[in-house]
Amino acid sequence: MPTGQVVWIKHLRVSDWEQRILASADAPAVVVYRTAGSSSQQATVAAVLDEMETTAGQLFPTWLPGAEGITTVAGAAPVAVRRLAVAHAAATGQSGPFLADLAAAALTGSTAHTRRHPPEVRARGLARVIAASFGRPACAVVLRPPDHLDEAATLALAQAAQWLVDHGRLTVWIDSDSPYGIESRPRATQPPRATEPPPVVRPRREPRGSARRTPSVIGKPHPTSRAEVVLEAALARRTWAAGRAWNHTVRPGPLVNPVRVDLLWKRERCVVEIDGDDHRTPAKFTEDRHRDVMLQLNGYAVLRFTNTQVLDDIDNVLVLLQQFLANRRRPAKGP
Template sequence: MRVWSDLPVGRVVRLDVDADAVALSLDPLPPGAPAILTYRPGLAELLDDARTVAGLVASVLRELDAAALALFPAWLPGAAGIDGPGGAGLRAVRSLALRRASSGEHYGPFLAELAERALAGGPSGFPPEVRAAGLARVLAGSYGRSAAAVLVHVPDGLGAGAQEVFVAGCEWLAQRAKAGVWLTGAPLDAVDRVPAVRPRLTTGPAGTGAPAARSRPSGAPAAGPGAPGEARTSGAQAGGAQGGGGRLGYPAIAGRPHPGSAAELALEAALARCAWASGRAWNQTYLPHPLAAPIRLDLLWERERCVVEIDGPDHRGAAKFAADRERDVLLQIDGYAVLRFLDVQVLTDIETVLRRIAQFLRGRRGTEG
């Protein structure tokens, strides 16, 4: 068996493991692994996109592009204070991008255009080959990783012709982007050139089998925007194990709400107006035991030992539900309270959510104001 850091990049392989176990093992992103994004195309969309290799590639590149734009400025050091194209904003990010490219592997004109589009929008003028390589480098750099990989969930119902186009598109992406393309889900019976590998998964807080000893938190928020947090989904699945704006999921960045989670963004916007909410840290990693798998916390007040979790639809599945209960127990043993809210509750009744968090924090602080 291979660990995530040993899986190949630059080629297509099939993961011979359960898809639910894979999802749990990637939350948070394993140390040493590439920056792993999750692509979940629906059958109808895939059949439409996969009529040609070029169509499939264009669809995936749109998703990767949207993720890179949403993660700005994590991949561009020095751009954190630039939030719009007004004034010298565009010139500033362009200068920062060219400076970054001059000392690394990035292609300067592409990185500069991407930085400008992160502020002002608009389509890319570069060909697919340049975009694939550039986006893979940007996404890897967002998490301080040396490479990127896309975990593709193959839907049921692809015919022989669609399977061939699908695999050819995945091979194009792997080769041009120098990224891993790892397949899970439905088998591809009509294509026999994709080798199977079996990664060694660590699932759940006690995934290594180590005894549940005294838990310890990760401490202060991880340094810098590139520190990995959890993965959330980018579209219909936002609020689940990954977050974003279509069919692509990507990890959160430690220290900030996930840009693809409407609930996290809404809660942070509300908390930013509350004096009592100081001391919070988003998407932190928590280690129950030195030999155990780390877990990722949506929102943490470490001094008050308060954890807030925002649960999307994926938390209702059996595997995720069981993992949530296990991690809650470990946190409670160490003196943490876990306050769970549905993402729909955050979006529709945020005042109740704020009131309950405030009540708990004030109780822990021994104050009423």
């Protein structure tokens, strides 16, 4: 997947390439957004930046060192996060006023709070924040436009995508047919010739879901999952938790498709899943049971905890995990 430019990709299926891309430390952090099909380049850019700001708010405080313990807006908390943001910006060469506004908005749950800053500042700052949250060197945006864009909307989308690359130092992958005669290209190259349609990558179609998506992070808790972050912080202080791996793929058997699990102790063949409210739906419940059976048939134990259990009763969760791992590590008795 080319980076640092605009690429049109027909029938992009995120799940097909997510594991491959994120397995590399040099790969960008990837976020997926739907676009409205506007015929205005400026409106398309503004909408993408607003979506990126919402994502940055969800990732807070991962990208702001020192803000991990600030969980309330009461008292001097907003002033504290602004000071932390200004100091962090000075140390990392970012815009202090922009980062301070973004931190304050993330703490209070506000949206589009940084619109007073120039779009160029927003684009570059948001790209750096999202990349830092995932421990990546850069950020890639997947744009999913509506089907059957007219010529004006297609041109606006292409121009907006190139603007994001030029001014935000982003990678932009557009999940759509590349229009004939419009070809994304690195800067300082010759314009495309109308007789040469651009090459199109053709993976399978992924069902269109929510407008915003942040794929999992291999080897660490997902920044948007407070339960995963809290559990990892607790496990990191306990020697018995050594050997764990977050968000890894497990292949239960040679004839079974690999599955992504939240937390894994590979040697003990212990899988831990942290379930949000979406796991209560009939479809998700059925899928979870199928995954559990496949893993259990191939020797894995599956422990499930809800977000509420982790956040409200983490001591009990830790006790259960410690006891289970101790049993798994105990030498088997002879006959």
